[in-house]
Amino acid sequence: MAHRILVLGGDGYLGWPTALAFSARGDRVAILDNLAKRTWEAELDVAPLLPIGSLDERLSAWRHISGRDIEPIVGDLTDCDFVYDSLRTFRPDTIIHYGEQPSAPYSMIDARHAAFTQANNVIGTLNLLFAMRDVSPESHLVKLGTMGEYGTPDVDIEEGYLTVRHNGRSHTFLYPKTPGSMYHLSKVHDSHNIHFATRIWGLRATDLNQGVVYGIETDQTALDPRLATSFHYDEIFGTALNRFCVQAVAGTPITVYGRGGQTRGYLNLRDTVACVTLASDTPAEPGALRIFNQFTETFTVLELAERVCDAALHLGMPAQLEHHPNPRVEAEEHYYNPRHSALLELGLQPHLLSEELIDTMLDRIVAHRERIRLASLTMDIRWAPARVTD
Amino acid sequence: MAHRILVLGGDGYLGWPTALAFSARGDRVAILDNLAKRTWEAELDVAPLLPIGSLDERLSAWRHISGRDIEPIVGDLTDCDFVYDSLRTFRPDTIIHYGEQPSAPYSMIDARHAAFTQANNVIGTLNLLFAMRDVSPESHLVKLGTMGEYGTPDVDIEEGYLTVRHNGRSHTFLYPKTPGSMYHLSKVHDSHNIHFATRIWGLRATDLNQGVVYGIETDQTALDPRLATSFHYDEIFGTALNRFCVQAVAGTPITVYGRGGQTRGYLNLRDTVACVTLASDTPAEPGALRIFNQFTETFTVLELAERVCDAALHLGMPAQLEHHPNPRVEAEEHYYNPRHSALLELGLQPHLLSEELIDTMLDRIVAHRERIRLASLTMDIRWAPARVTD
Numbered sequence: 001m002a003h004r005i006l007v008l009g010g011d012g013y014l015g016w017p018t019a020l021a022f023s024a025r026g027d028r029v030a031i032l033d034n035l036a037k038r039t040w041e042a043e044l045d046v047a048p049l050l051p052i053g054s055l056d057e058r059l060s061a062w063r064h065i066s067g068r069d070i071e072p073i074v075g076d077l078t079d080c081d082f083v084y085d086s087l088r089t090f091r092p093d094t095i096i097h098y099g100e101q102p103s104a105p106y107s108m109i110d111a112r113h114a115a116f117t118q119a120n121n122v123i124g125t126l127n128l129l130f131a132m133r134d135v136s137p138e139s140h141l142v143k144l145g146t147m148g149e150y151g152t153p154d155v156d157i158e159e160g161y162l163t164v165r166h167n168g169r170s171h172t173f174l175y176p177k178t179p180g181s182m183y184h185l186s187k188v189h190d191s192h193n194i195h196f197a198t199r200i201w202g203l204r205a206t207d208l209n210q211g212v213v214y215g216i217e218t219d220q221t222a223l224d225p226r227l228a229t230s231f232h233y234d235e236i237f238g239t240a241l242n243r244f245c246v247q248a249v250a251g252t253p254i255t256v257y258g259r260g261g262q263t264r265g266y267l268n269l270r271d272t273v274a275c276v277t278l279a280s281d282t283p284a285e286p287g288a289l290r291i292f293n294q295f296t297e298t299f300t301v302l303e304l305a306e307r308v309c310d311a312a313l314h315l316g317m318p319a320q321l322e323h324h325p326n327p328r329v330e331a332e333e334h335y336y337n338p339r340h341s342a343l344l345e346l347g348l349q350p351h352l353l354s355e356e357l358i359d360t361m362l363d364r365i366v367a368h369r370e371r372i373r374l375a376s377l378t379m380d381i382r383w384a385p386a387r388v389t390d
Numbered sequence: 391m392a393h394r395i396l397v398l399g400g401d402g403y404l405g406w407p408t409a410l411a412f413s414a415r416g417d418r419v420a421i422l423d424n425l426a427k428r429t430w431e432a433e434l435d436v437a438p439l440l441p442i443g444s445l446d447e448r449l450s451a452w453r454h455i456s457g458r459d460i461e462p463i464v465g466d467l468t469d470c471d472f473v474y475d476s477l478r479t480f481r482p483d484t485i486i487h488y489g490e491q492p493s494a495p496y497s498m499i500d501a502r503h504a505a506f507t508q509a510n511n512v513i514g515t516l517n518l519l520f521a522m523r524d525v526s527p528e529s530h531l532v533k534l535g536t537m538g539e540y541g542t543p544d545v546d547i548e549e550g551y552l553t554v555r556h557n558g559r560s561h562t563f564l565y566p567k568t569p570g571s572m573y574h575l576s577k578v579h580d581s582h583n584i585h586f587a588t589r590i591w592g593l594r595a596t597d598l599n600q601g602v603v604y605g606i607e608t609d610q611t612a613l614d615p616r617l618a619t620s621f622h623y624d625e626i627f628g629t630a631l632n633r634f635c636v637q638a639v640a641g642t643p644i645t646v647y648g649r650g651g652q653t654r655g656y657l658n659l660r661d662t663v664a665c666v667t668l669a670s671d672t673p674a675e676p677g678a679l680r681i682f683n684q685f686t687e688t689f690t691v692l693e694l695a696e697r698v699c700d701a702a703l704h705l706g707m708p709a710q711l712e713h714h715p716n717p718r719v720e721a722e723e724h725y726y727n728p729r730h731s732a733l734l735e736l737g738l739q740p741h742l743l744s745e746e747l748i749d750t751m752l753d754r755i756v757a758h759r760e761r762i763r764l765a766s767l768t769m770d771i772r773w774a775p776a777r778v779t780d
Contacts, residue, residue: 078505080501080502080505084501110520111470111516111517111521111524112470114516114520115468115470115513115516115517118512118513118579118583119509119513122509122512122579123505123508123509126501126504126505126508126572127501127505130504131501133774133775134501134775153563154560154561155554155559155561156557162554162566164545164552164554164566165555166545166546166552167546169544169546169725170544171544171545173543173566173568174566174567174568175566176554176563176565176566177564178563178564178585178589179582179586180586180590182516182583182586185579185582185583185586188579189512189575189578189582192567192569192575192578192579193508193572193575195568196569196572196575199568199719200570200719200773201774329589335559383590384590384591
């Protein structure tokens with residue numbers, strides 16, 4: 001049965017292939033986006049590697065190629081009336097929420113960028129929760145959180161909740177969070193607000209604490225260049241593996257921050273789409289905030305860089321690693337054991353990282369190497385001003 | 391030695407007596423306030439019981455009575471430049487932060503009031519943290535949080551942190567929070583942001599998770615009617631005991647929400663001032679977020695109402711209790727065992743609730759009974775719309 005799927009942030013790196021995937025299988029899809037990412041790109045003079053048309057051009061291309069319509073709804077989640085109107089009009093079964101400022105470095109530029117990130121993300125999601133309560137209480141919210149909410153505690157990271165025995169009694173809490181940037185904090189704030197909306201108002205939600213996504217295409221985006229997703233390699237919006245591949249193709253050193261022992265969870269862009277689909281197809285119960293850790297493998301930054309280096313050398317590119325002073329304030333060696341079994345139990349078939357994927361990515365990047373802006377690769381955004389770290 | 395004390399929200403119920411107390415002992419005090427509380431009062435047609443002059447009138451009265459100056463700095467914490475300028479100019483040793491929208495019911499009126507509360511509180515504090523980092527990194531932040539951040543878990547509530555043993559390993563987390571309103575959520579968000587600023591930037595901060603404050607005067611406010619603090623009894627800004635006393639004097643029933651088994655921590659207004667003074671006089675170390683639970687006793691709502699009832703009857707007032715449907719969504723019977731030893735160890739001498747205090751409050755209220763607006767006593771702000779709770 002076709003569902004009504006509203007993809008918030010559907011113009012972005014993850015939102016676009018997600019919208020295409022649901023549309024491809026016959027769901028009725030709308031993309032709600034304020035197109036702000038394009039403004040941030042202009043502000044910081046960065047651009048996606050592959051050419052990206054306007055949202056209308058992308059939707060026309062999809063209509064032409066697939067014969068399917070995706071409805072655009074352009075507006076801002078921080079505009080309360082707009083959010084209420086959008087839910088009232090589209091009546092979504094599922095709301096997939098990527099509609100936030102997604103970059104930790106962007107949030108750490110200065111006070112204004114931090115305040116913008118937290119106000120934008122938290123208030124947008126807050127308006128959404130109130131609108132769900134008042135005009136669409138049956139909708140299932142599928143919200144993209146991040147593994148970065150947890151930080152790197154010295155104990156195992158569970159999927160969202162932690163049962164604590166203390167002084168002879170027991171209680172199950174939201175897993176306590178120790179996030180590492182103003183962006184990651186905004187996601188922690190969201191999680192608390194969503195938890196409240198499920199506890200107090202009986203809404204249904206799934207929070208997907210996602211790892212770092214890599215990859216350049218999905219089954220749908222690969223159909224036509226006009227369906228490409230906005231693959232970033234700059235220091236602001238680019239993720240680790242994607243950046244390393246572009247550095248290798250550009251012939252610049254692959255930059256590892258500090259010792260490179262920082263361990264994180266990673267997943268293929270295709271698995272992001274698969275996980276979100278699985279979560280949508282098995283909605284949370286009313287009153288429940290279900291939380292999944294959404295990644296398939298963990299790597300240290302150094303391991304990732306070495307894999308890209310090996311793949312590049314194998315293709316005849318003269319790649320080399322370089323350790324750079326870490327602009328972030330974070331542990332570079334730490335315990336890390338996060339669980340991630342719930343999505344596997346729902347049926348996820350992971351695309352694990354292989355040299356073959358890196359080869360394919362490198363090939364795709366080589367085809368667009370003339371678009372690589374070297375200045376975007378290192379933009380020197382620091383977690384703490386020099387005075388503070390001295 | 392005189393310290394430079396900046397009191398954010400120094401025009402309010404707690405901020406004003408705090409500013410007077412520091413000024414009285416010879417510290418150099420400035421009050422930073424946007425005077426927004428006066429706007430919210432006008433918006434909701436509520437007013438403090440005792441007449442309150444303009445900030446300038448209050449400061450003139452204090453100058454006249456004490457011979458001491460308190461400097462007013464009028465502006466908004468959400469204005470980043472203003473916050474930077476204020477810290478740069480005043481150079482505070484201690485920043486005492488009451489400068490937030492303080493009402494849970496206000497935050498639950500609708501989506502707009504919730505969004506305003508979270509944006510106002512979270513972004514104001516965020517700007518403050520960045521300004522401290524960049525222009526005043528030695529200042530000690532004394533931030534007013536709330537016991538309501540914790541909610542009512544089934545295990546003992548520690549002072550800010552919880553050491554968890556899990557799968558054979560151990561980690562000390564921020565104590566996990568389960569707040570009960572959009573206002574309380576804003577304080578949880580603040581706590582996470584402040585924790586980040588101490589961890590990553592090395593700032594020093596004390597978070598005071600305060601219980602419900604009652605009381606009408608301190609040594610300084612009692613000196614002259616022009617020094618009164620803004621005592622609220624309305625459903626928006628009034629706290630439980632204060633409201634009950636006004637209901638008794640007004641001859642209306644003392645309204646207990648639901649069964650009245652809701653247990654909370656309470657403290658006298660005089661002890662708020664004492665706790666904040668103790669925290670200021672023993673600053674947190676750089677890089678540390680120190681957290682105290684700031685209350686002196688716990689009561690159920692029913693116990694409080696009965697105490698007020700007894701005191702009123704003793705004074706010949708015909709008081710009676712009435713159980714009203716609970717407009718909040720909260721447990722009405724629950725385990726509650728929060729620690730509160732840290733401030734006692736710093737030297738706090740609590741003013742415990744006694745019939746004598748309630749008598750004094752009732753007398754003060756009787757003297758102003760003509761100012762009681764009955765409509766303010768029950769304003770019907772619900773945590774969930776009727777449709778949702780049905």
